[in-house]
Amino acid sequence: MIRSFAEWFEQAESLEIGLAELVERREVRETGAAREVVRKRIEDALAVMRRAVEEGLQESGTSPSGLTGGRSGRLAADGPRLLGDDFTAMLARAIATLETNARMGLIMATPTAGAAGVVPAVLLTLAPVRGWSDDRLVDAMLVAGGTGIIIAERASIAGAGGGCQAETGSAAAMAAAAITWLEGGSPEQVATAVAFTIQSMLGLICDPVAGLVEIPCAYRNASAAVNAVAAAEMALAGLDFPIPVDQVVDVMGDVGRKMDVRFRETALGGLAATPAGQDIAARAGMTELVQLQRKGRTKGEDSARFGPS
Amino acid sequence: MTTLFDILGPRMVGPSSSHTAGACRLGYVVQAILGGMPDRALIGLHGSFAMTGEGHGTRIAITGGLLGHRPDDERLREAETEAAEKGLEVEFRSVDLGDDAHPNSATFDVTRGEERMRVTGCSIGGGQIRVQEIDGFEVDLSGSLPTIVVVADDVPGTVARITGRIAERGLNVATVRVDRTGRGERALMTIETDEDVPADVLEELVGQPWVHWIRNVHRLNA
Numbered sequence: 387m388i389r390s391f392a393e394w395f396e397q398a399e400s401l402e403i404g405l406a407e408l409v410e411r412r413e414v415r416e417t418g419a420a421r422e423v424v425r426k427r428i429e430d431a432l433a434v435m436r437r438a439v440e441e442g443l444q445e446s447g448t449s450p451s452g453l454t455g456g457r458s459g460r461l462a463a464d465g466p467r468l469l470g471d472d473f474t475a476m477l478a479r480a481i482a483t484l485e486t487n488a489r490m491g492l493i494m495a496t497p498t499a500g501a502a503g504v505v506p507a508v509l510l511t512l513a514p515v516r517g518w519s520d521d522r523l524v525d526a527m528l529v530a531g532g533t534g535i536i537i538a539e540r541a542s543i544a545g546a547g548g549g550c551q552a553e554t555g556s557a558a559a560m561a562a563a564a565i566t567w568l569e570g571g572s573p574e575q576v577a578t579a580v581a582f583t584i585q586s587m588l589g590l591i592c593d594p595v596a597g598l599v600e601i602p603c604a605y606r607n608a609s610a611a612v613n614a615v616a617a618a619e620m621a622l623a624g625l626d627f628p629i630p631v632d633q634v635v636d637v638m639g640d641v642g643r644k645m646d647v648r649f650r651e652t653a654l655g656g657l658a659a660t661p662a663g664q665d666i667a668a669r670a671g672m673t674e675l676v677q678l679q680r681k682g683r684t685k686g687e688d689s690a691r692f693g694p695s
Numbered sequence: 696m697t698t699l700f701d702i703l704g705p706r707m708v709g710p711s712s713s714h715t716a717g718a719c720r721l722g723y724v725v726q727a728i729l730g731g732m733p734d735r736a737l738i739g740l741h742g743s744f745a746m747t748g749e750g751h752g753t754r755i756a757i758t759g760g761l762l763g764h765r766p767d768d769e770r771l772r773e774a775e776t777e778a779a780e781k782g783l784e785v786e787f788r789s790v791d792l793g794d795d796a797h798p799n800s801a802t803f804d805v806t807r808g809e810e811r812m813r814v815t816g817c818s819i820g821g822g823q824i825r826v827q828e829i830d831g832f833e834v835d836l837s838g839s840l841p842t843i844v845v846v847a848d849d850v851p852g853t854v855a856r857i858t859g860r861i862a863e864r865g866l867n868v869a870t871v872r873v874d875r876t877g878r879g880e881r882a883l884m885t886i887e888t889d890e891d892v893p894a895d896v897l898e899e900l901v902g903q904p905w906v907h908w909i910r911n912v913h914r915l916n917a
Contacts, residue, residue: 534697
């Protein structure tokens with residue numbers, strides 16, 4: 387059981403093994419599965435991620451709600467205007483997975499369906515650029531997984547638990563840890579990359595329009611991917627963050643617990659409750675939801691009953 | 696405890712782990728308890744399931760689960776068409792199960808041939824589910840371990856006889872839960888094991904006069 391980054395790094399150091407290997411050994415020990423089985427499952431996960439991205443980019447039709455679908459392809463086709471090809475491709479890939487998700491396509495909920503675009507967008511964009519083999523990507527996923535486990539244990543990975551910071555924030559932290567480690571970053575640099583990522587996303591609310599995992603989720607996946615790469619770049623350059631990563635994660639958990647329930651996936655606050663958001667919900671036939679939004683209920687016992695996760 | 700593949704997954708058809716993957720799992724478990732695909736299913740959707748289920752494909756996912764599909768089966772998308780082809784008649788309505796019910800709850804009134812059954816369950820997040828009631832018996836079934844569901848005469852030694860047969864085969868019993876309608880009447884047992892109970896053990900139990908019916912619910916990985 388890994389409960390903190392400090393513990394993860396200490397155990398890896400005392401056993402003289404890498405961060406990925408520690409997560410792998412823990413999984414083997416706790417589930418009884420063979421090492422090869424664990425790695426094969428991760429390879430399969432990567433294959434599902436690739437396919438979800440490709441489908442999202444290629445499919446031009448919209449989701450049933452019309453809110454997403456075809457946007458990632460449009461962005462990819464339009465090409466870069468401000469930065470390089472890879473930057474635009476990464477944004478498009480993040481959106482593409484969420485578009486596949488909204489069309490009832492197959493995705494890996496890493497760590498959740500609403501944040502499923504971040505890890506694939508970052509890893510699949512950087513792998514060819516940085517020359518990472520699939521085997522190294524499996525190791526990177528183990529580091530991402532270890533990061534996600536600690537965040538889930540100390541804070542939350544669910545929008546209903548801690549807002550969007552807990553979903554796309556956790557996914558971005560996982561991606562940042564993975565790429566920092568793949569680039570040869572030290573455990574301290576991995577920790578710093580996670581801290582940089584989370585500090586930039588603290589307080590982000592979960593306010594899905596019409597209660598659907600589409601808007602703003604798809605675009606937040608894109609910006610979360612950018613945050614992950616920015617954090618890794620700064621950490622790898624040796625920039626430091628003075629608050630230890632475990633304490634940064636605890637802040638995220640604390641902010642999540644104090645977040646009004648309207649901003650935790652209930653679709654009763656934020657963008658979801660705007661006049662435009664209410665119109666979209668009404669058009670989608672969600673009359674009960676719209677009634678509650680119009681009442682502007684704030685009591686937890688009323689609003690906590692609703693919303694996806 | 697959070698496992699590695701809770702974080703790197705679940706592998707699922709979108710868009711929502713609770714409203715799609717969890718809904719599908721509920722349907723799947725209901726057909727497993729019934730002993731196969733129902734001919735007819737009347738499903739009551741409560742709370743958030745009723746309110747935002749439409750946009751999350753909740754109805755399609757439940758229908759797919761009742762057809763025996765799992766949450767990562769891409770045939771889910773076409774579940775309504777498949778149900779019509781295979782003769783599964785599905786009807787949905789909104790229900791109010793009260794404030795104490797989980798926001799993502801559903802009731803299933805299903806028939807298969809002569810069999811009728813009523814099951815209540817909920818989707819608790821991350822694709823995980825709980826079945827709470829089967830034909831008025833209180834249960835607590837997650838589907839994350841292989842589970843057998845048995846309705847038997849509530850006479851002394853029943854539980855020991857069943858778990859004894861399982862243990863004799865070297866299988867580890869993880870949990871046993873019993874609920875009964877009244878003393879000396881019928882009891883419903885859910886027995887979770889670490890591995891699937893072999894078919895011949897189930898057949899032997901089915902042959903016992905004190906066993907009314909028995910169902911095998913396979914492990915449902917998220």
